[in-house]
Amino acid sequence: MxxxxxxxxxxxxxxxxxxxxxxxxxxxxxxxxxxxxxxxxxxxxxxxxxxxxxxxxxxxxxxxxxxxxxxxxxxxxxxxxxxxxxxxxxxQMVTQKQQELDRLNVALGEAVQQVKSAHEQLAALVAENAALKVENRDVQIARDANYAQMIVMKDKVNSLDGDMKNLTERASQLNEQVSRYKGILDRRGLSVDTPIDLIEPDLQGFISAVSNNEFVEITLGGDDGLIPGHEFHVFRDRTYLGKVVIKKVAPNRAVGQVIKETSRGVIQRGDRVATKLS
Missing domain, CATH: 1.10.287 (Helix Hairpins)
Structure with missing residues (x-):
């Protein structure tokens, strides 16, 4: 109560x-x-x-x-x-808590916005990652293709190196042959510019007839490889008599004209002729 x-x-x-x-x-x-x-x-x-x-x-x-x-x-x-x-x-505490709650709500809103932005960035990164995976796969495929092509090219290079080595050796051999051939051409008074048709074959024969010591007939002909323009040295034993130039060619004989500037004696029937002096 x-x-x-x-x-x-x-x-x-x-x-x-x-x-x-x-x-x-x-x-x-x-x-x-x-x-x-x-x-x-x-x-x-x-x-x-x-x-x-x-x-x-x-x-x-x-x-x-x-x-x-x-x-x-x-x-x-x-x-x-x-x-x-x-x-x-x-x-007062409620007011403070309300203010703190308001701040937390604002922070929560900002955090939600940040999370949303982070999700958008994550989605963009996921898409970019997928694109990079595709690009990486394409690059890897291209790399594998390039690697396979490189292996093929390497094999080709090795083959070419072998061919180059063989060609180098062959070139060295050819250079040696060219040097020998050049020496031979120099000894015979020829050059690389001399027409092939004018290069006399290495032949030896005899004078079969003489006309006025100007024209001679020799025992060699077209069957032996002679053509007009070839020159022969004329000699008797060890005596050099001069040179003749072929003017007409038959299968088994040829007619030549004596080159007066080289004449050193009278040419007779039976004298020897040769394209090269040994």
Whole structure:
């Protein structure tokens, strides 16, 4: 029961006593009022004293209750002040938490945006990675093809190196042959520009007829490889007589004209002729 309820209870109790007193007084009108009033134990005076004592006690109890009520109210006000302080602090904390929550929401929004951007970048990187894989595969295929081609080319290079080595050796041999041939041409008074048809074969024969020491007939002909323009040296034993140049060729004989600038004697039948002097 609260303090206010106790107060109401005491007041009801006091009013009950008061009405009971009125009832007794009404009842006493039918009796000896003096005896009723002056009786030591049952008289109204005695009862009044008893009631006054009771009222005094009740007043004292009421005062005590009021004092207790005042103390309780003070305590409640103090507690209410403390609670209000706590409520104010809690409100401040709620405000701070709300501000912090707002900041966290903003940070969360930024984080979500960053995650979204990261997902987009990841998707772009995945696509780029797929493209790079395809490109890498194409590059690898091209590399394998190039490697296979390189192996083929290397085999060809090795083959060409072998051919080059053989050709180098052959060129060296040909250079040696050319050197020998050049020496032979130099010894025979020929050059690389000399027409092949004018190069006399290595032949030897005899003079078969002489006409006025200007034209001679020899025992060699076209069957021996002679053509007009070939020259022969004429000699008898160890005596050099001059040179003749072939003017007409038959299969088994030829006619030549004596080159007067080289003449060193009279040419006769039976003299020897040769394209080269040994």
């Amino acid at each position: 609260t303090l206010l309820g106790k107060i109401f209870t005491v007041m009801i109790f006091m009013m009950s006593l008061l009405f009971m007193s009125f009832a007794i007084m009404v009842y006493a009108t039918h009796k000896n009022w003096k005896e009723l009033v002056t009786a030591e134990e049952t008289g109204l005076l005695a009862q009044n004293r008893i009631k006054e004592g009771t009222i005094t006690e009740l007043r004292n109890e009421q005062n005590e209750i009021l004092n207790n009520l005042a103390r309780e109210r003070a305590a409640r006000r103090a507690a209410l002040s403390v609670l209000e302080t706590k409520v104010s602090q809690s409100a």
